[in-house]
Amino acid sequence: MNYAYFIGATLLAYLIGSLSFAVIVSRLSGLSDPRSYGSKNPGATNVLRSGNKAAAIATLLLDGLKGWLPVVLVKWFGADYGMGDGTVAAVALAAFIGHLYPVFFQFKGGKGVATAAGVLLGINWVLGVATLATFGIMVFFSRYVSLASIAAAVFAPFFYLLGDRAAWNVDKSIVLALVAIAALLVYRHRENISKLLKGTESKLGASRQPGKKPRQ
Numbered sequence: 001m002n003y004a005y006f007i008g009a010t011l012l013a014y015l016i017g018s019l020s021f022a023v024i025v026s027r028l029s030g031l032s033d034p035r036s037y038g039s040k041n042p043g044a045t046n047v048l049r050s051g052n053k054a055a056a057i058a059t060l061l062l063d064g065l066k067g068w069l070p071v072v073l074v075k076w077f078g079a080d081y082g083m084g085d086g087t088v089a090a091v092a093l094a095a096f097i098g099h100l101y102p103v104f105f106q107f108k109g110g111k112g113v114a115t116a117a118g119v120l121l122g123i124n125w126v127l128g129v130a131t132l133a134t135f136g137i138m139v140f141f142s143r144y145v146s147l148a149s150i151a152a153a154v155f156a157p158f159f160y161l162l163g164d165r166a167a168w169n170v171d172k173s174i175v176l177a178l179v180a181i182a183a184l185l186v187y188r189h190r191e192n193i194s195k196l197l198k199g200t201e202s203k204l205g206a207s208r209q210p211g212k213k214p215r216q
Contacts, residue, residue: 002082006090009083013070013091017098017115020105021062022047029055035108039202043110045145060114063099067118070095075122085171092119093177100188111188113149116181120156123174130159143203146192153182 048056121128138148195201
């Protein structure tokens, strides 16, 4: 392994992950900062509470893209520079951590659901689809985005182990990265878990205070 390329790729992945598209898209769309209303989380679900579906979709796709891109770039071109699955695991985790703790936004980021999905699709598209299917099924039946996110994150490492390779042949660094991502995502949802237990968690489609800027 070339450690210079490994460190450079990991750092670049973190910086890409640090682009908080919920805030960026909201500013470009003339919306209030998503950190100031609703759940105060800079993510697509909270942007949707502003009533601007286009902004929410853009946030969702861009947050997913920033998780997917660093991973696939290393997978496609990394071998020529001595970067293998260990680097894939490192950039996957770095991009995710960048979203949670973005250097460009005072280290106050989102919960990482869309970015984690992008990372999983980059590692293995079947893994990503299986995890997204789990998320979709949970949302459909429970209407709780937070519960669906937690369940999907917890199942992701198991889906990887049950994938197209025998469990003893999978790369351990990627397994560890997936476990770390799942643990961090659950940790970032600790307030949602508390609300779920109390029965006060908002369901998808529940109205919250709007995110539009007030007229002057």
